[in-house]
Amino acid sequence: MMIVSLILPPLCLGIGLFAVLGFSPRISRHSTLIAIGLLLVAVIHLGLPAFPPISSKHKIIYLLLLICILAPVAQNLPPYRRILLTGLIILTAFFFLNWRRFAFGLPLGPILMSGLTFAIVPTGVAFADRSDKDSFLWPAGLFVTLLSTGLVGLLSGYLGLAQLGIAHAALLGGLLLIPFLGLVFGSRKPIFKIPTDTAWIFLTNFGVLGVMLASFATNLHPAAYCLLLITLISPLGAAYLLPMRPALLTTLVSCAISAIPATGAILIAFSHF
């Protein structure tokens, strides 16, 4: 029952977002709508935050709000500036979430893992920008990444973040479900062009969640976290293996390749549980 209540609302919201975006292709603020969806899911699971924020649970909502505000800006930026903006958001997340801890010493683990996030996520943005805009390549990989982030969070002693990761995966799943079914049942081209900024929104969202996981999960194994970051950039492998292939095949291969490090991350987290 708990799992249904965790997955169903964001899944329905994702399908609703697809309906709005898919049937109103002239909507110019695709990315803002998706970012608002992510924020809404976070508020449903974590509650309305206090102002000024007290704990990281409140701060994450404000960081997602920041992504909502910056989404339309990012939509119109040249690629290298989008990469810079992503890096800046991750850096802001690190300092904003951890500033209280600087007073009594921040351990090396969270600093290194957040540093890796700072390096990997903008790399993902750089390649996602160059990839085929119509394909499911990056969204499929991101779906696996968010799902595995939730499971690793659960096994690392951070249920709140686990719920958020799984709920965000459900939102992305809802957004992709109908166009994916369209591919499965015969359409050679996606029936709905996934907004070009979907990958940026979800990559940046993962960057913020990743810094939170690295900073506050009491039982996080660094190797499990590194494998999550590899999962994030796994679509690069699919893009290399299958350039210009049918979207359905690319989607499945992207999921399969992403699932390899994701499974590793989950197994390490489980053995460390």
Added chain:
Amino acid sequence: MNFLSKSALAAILISASTMATAKERYLVHEDHTWVTFSVNHAGWANARGMFRTVSGEINFDQEDVTQSSVSVILEAASLDTNSKQRDRDMAGADFLNSIEFPQITFDSTRIEKTGERTGIVYGDMSMVGVTREVALDVTWNAEFALPWDPSTIKTGFSATTQIDGTDFGINSLVDFGLGPKINVVIDLEAIRQN
């Protein structure tokens, strides 16, 4: 200044000095202090636990206890519920969030005397970054020197209270069928400072 004024001033100073010495300072004796709690676990049983690292200071005025004050600090990560995995989870971000808020503090704000050796100590309790007023029902048990060391004077208190975890924003308690009412029982010994 005439003689009468000087005498009055001297009397006030002596009185103030006497009042100051009536209030003795004590430090919490960690090895002889038990801050324990129990919380209902989904109706099955009461889960129990304690905090192993406790420090604090009491300024105790035996003549007028309402003039006393107490401040206690618990290290949130020192939680012990007889299961290492559960301790890690309870100290984690979903519950006590000891990484962001390593200490739970209580600072008294006023004291009401209710009996010969009993009183209510009101104070601000801060946990997971939220501060709420909490009232402790306190009994002063005894005070005397250690039989083997007359220079060390020890006093002892027992206290109880009930708090609601959701008042402090720990809503995960409800998700896990815990509480959210938490019964707190404190037995505390403190050593008088010279």
